[in-house]
Amino acid sequence: MGQTTLDRETDSRRSVLGRAFDILECFTDGEPEQTIGSLCAKTDLPPATVHRMLANLAEWGAVERAARGRYRLGMRLWRLGWGVPGARTLKDIARPYLVDLHAACGELTLLASRDRDQVLVTDIIAGNAEARLQRLPRQLPMVGSAPGAVFLANIDPEEATRLVGSRGTVGFQFWQQMAEIRRNGVAVSRGGKPGSAAWVAAPVFDGAGAIRSTICVVVPTERLNAVGLSRAVNRAARAVSQGLSVAMPSAS
Known part of the structure; x- marks a missing residue:
């Protein structure tokens, strides 16, 4: 017809x-x-x-x-975007912890959330010096970025496989890396040369235990203290997750 x-x-x-x-x-x-x-x-x-x-x-x-x-x-x-209840709640809860994290480590801190097959930077605490020093992309690939790796490690394996697709290899080494990210609670990506950006990212979960966003610190590679920053970012992400659990409890 x-x-x-x-x-x-x-x-x-x-x-x-x-x-x-x-x-x-x-x-x-x-x-x-x-x-x-x-x-x-x-x-x-x-x-x-x-x-x-x-x-x-x-x-x-x-x-x-x-x-x-x-x-x-x-x-x-x-x-209109600011009026989305979930986005507003997440940003309102995360902002004080981003500010505290920036004050504690002196580095650029940000909130990065998933948008389909990519990651978007939705909030940044930089300070004037860091803002001039680094031009951060507002849009990050799911494959090849620390916040993207955090999402891949904490979503359904079939969905992770689909998202990686032709942009990466989904084999034993990939799943081993995903397990390590879940075990450590963070993903770290190191820049290839001095002056390039290194990222430390940790997951933020909602009241139902699903990954909602990531808390990240971005630092020049030569200043990267992976152990110390991983602990600090992880603490901030857990605090934001707890705030989301209280503000948006899972349905029983």
């Missing part, structure tokens, strides 16, 4: 919505400002479509003009 008029209209609306999200997601890859040309390159949409979608998104307040020919996310979209 062919599609009805209602079916075609529904597919059309879904297509428009999908294109809008494709455009909005381009602003989360570490480049807060985009041009029509860059959006076309990333979405494979024609310039006329991108121009029309940007006009509609700007009218709604989801994007705004940053400079001549450049766009950025609008404040209305940020307000």
